[in-house]
Amino acid sequence: MKLYDLPASPNARRVRIFLAEKGLEIPMVPVNMMTGENQTDAYLKKNSLGRMPLLELDDGSCISESMAICRYIEELHPSPALMGSGALESATIEMWQRRMEFEFLLPIVNIFRHTGEMWKDRMVQIAEVADQERKTVASRMEWLDSELNGTQFIAGDSYTVADITAQCSFVMGKAALGIRIPAGLKNLNDWWNSVSTRPTARV
Amino acid sequence: MKLYDLPASPNARRVRIFLAEKGLEIPMVPVNMMTGENQTDAYLKKNSLGRMPLLELDDGSCISESMAICRYIEELHPSPALMGSGALESATIEMWQRRMEFEFLLPIVNIFRHTGEMWKDRMVQIAEVADQERKTVASRMEWLDSELNGTQFIAGDSYTVADITAQCSFVMGKAALGIRIPAGLKNLNDWWNSVSTRPTARV
Numbered sequence: 001m002k003l004y005d006l007p008a009s010p011n012a013r014r015v016r017i018f019l020a021e022k023g024l025e026i027p028m029v030p031v032n033m034m035t036g037e038n039q040t041d042a043y044l045k046k047n048s049l050g051r052m053p054l055l056e057l058d059d060g061s062c063i064s065e066s067m068a069i070c071r072y073i074e075e076l077h078p079s080p081a082l083m084g085s086g087a088l089e090s091a092t093i094e095m096w097q098r099r100m101e102f103e104f105l106l107p108i109v110n111i112f113r114h115t116g117e118m119w120k121d122r123m124v125q126i127a128e129v130a131d132q133e134r135k136t137v138a139s140r141m142e143w144l145d146s147e148l149n150g151t152q153f154i155a156g157d158s159y160t161v162a163d164i165t166a167q168c169s170f171v172m173g174k175a176a177l178g179i180r181i182p183a184g185l186k187n188l189n190d191w192w193n194s195v196s197t198r199p200t201a202r203v
Numbered sequence: 204m205k206l207y208d209l210p211a212s213p214n215a216r217r218v219r220i221f222l223a224e225k226g227l228e229i230p231m232v233p234v235n236m237m238t239g240e241n242q243t244d245a246y247l248k249k250n251s252l253g254r255m256p257l258l259e260l261d262d263g264s265c266i267s268e269s270m271a272i273c274r275y276i277e278e279l280h281p282s283p284a285l286m287g288s289g290a291l292e293s294a295t296i297e298m299w300q301r302r303m304e305f306e307f308l309l310p311i312v313n314i315f316r317h318t319g320e321m322w323k324d325r326m327v328q329i330a331e332v333a334d335q336e337r338k339t340v341a342s343r344m345e346w347l348d349s350e351l352n353g354t355q356f357i358a359g360d361s362y363t364v365a366d367i368t369a370q371c372s373f374v375m376g377k378a379a380l381g382i383r384i385p386a387g388l389k390n391l392n393d394w395w396n397s398v399s400t401r402p403t404a405r406v
Contacts, residue, residue: 048349048350049302049346061291063291063298067297067301068294068297068298071293071294071297072291075289075290075293087278087279088260088264088266088275091266091271092264092266092271094268095267095268095271098268099252123335124335126329126332128327132326132327143251143252
């Protein structure tokens with residue numbers, strides 16, 4: 001088993017943190033997107049969309065999509081559970097994971113793509129999209145702060161894949177776009193201070 | 204258990220088809236978004252984001268996000284399996300489900316939001332976004348056609364939640380936006396003819 005990795009990608013970081021929380025180490029193959037390593041025939045055979053991360057199994061099977069990779073790992077190594085156990089807990093964590101994806105990760109990636117130098121020649125950048133998404137992220141931070149009132153982690157009392165998605169979103173927002181959690185959002189800042197100081201946060 | 208439903212929503216339709224494929228009937232509560240029924244205090248207590256579909260359990264627990272609802276139902280009623288069994292099959296179906304979501308459902312919803320009359324006063328509509336997303340959908344249809352070469356369904360030989368996501372995307376694209384599968388894409392048309400004539404397709 002090996003993981004094709006894009007070091008700066010928030011999606012790839014989600015999988016790396018997930019593995020670290022499980023205490024697993026698997027061989028990593030960094031893929032250089034800038035030089036087109038993800039567009040070679042060999043790579044496109046593994047993932048026809050040319051994206052990372054991608055998990056290749058020993059029999060040659062390939063799984064792309066970070067959450068699909070995490071689910072595979074969770075099935076093989078259920079402890080510690082990061083995607084829940086039992087119908088209601090699993091569904092609740094999936095709900096929160098998706099909320100973090102749609103309310104934070106997608107808008108932040110969208111801002112990056114519509115403003116980033118590296119995307120200039122790869123797509124039509126629309127500045128107004130980035131402006132709107134910045135407003136979305138700001139309002140969703142207020143929403144998440146109110147949701148965190150009384151709970152330690154995003155989906156409840158345990159650290160889960162929903163926290164991983166949220167923290168990777170905020171890492172990208174801060175590092176690439178200068179988006180910071182406003183000081184007045186105490187619950188969200190407490191959560192951030194807790195998750196960003198975990199030993200697995202910087203993999 | 205009851206399902207808060209938004210009849211025209213592709214996400215709500217995903218859950219309805221999923222239930223129908225399982226042979227399940229649960230009480231439906233239609234929510235009228237146009238009159239703001241999803242923004243009442245009572246509804247926002249169930250889902251603070253005010254979205255549908257939403258599954259309310261008999262103990263008052265609420266699950267939003269269509270794929271989280273489907274996962275809950277799958278755990279309770281595993282047969283017929285629509286999300287796979289075993290680590291590799293489950294992960295492969297999740298990969299394809301997410302690909303259908305990101306490559307078709309999100310762009311199609313985005314076109315609808317950026318051009319639809321009902322969204323005019325609810326967001327900043329940017330015509331260029333819709334133009335770009337139309338190009339994305341057209342190119343992804345060619346991609347999916349090539350991926351369907353030799354397989355009957357999106358994730359392999361069985362009908363799964365990945366087909367449901369794709370078909371709900373295409374239903375919305377066709378009904379609301381006039382997006383049709385080009386006649387030259389034989390595999391994709393064969394797939395569409397197969398899934399859209401299932402007895403569960405029109406719930």
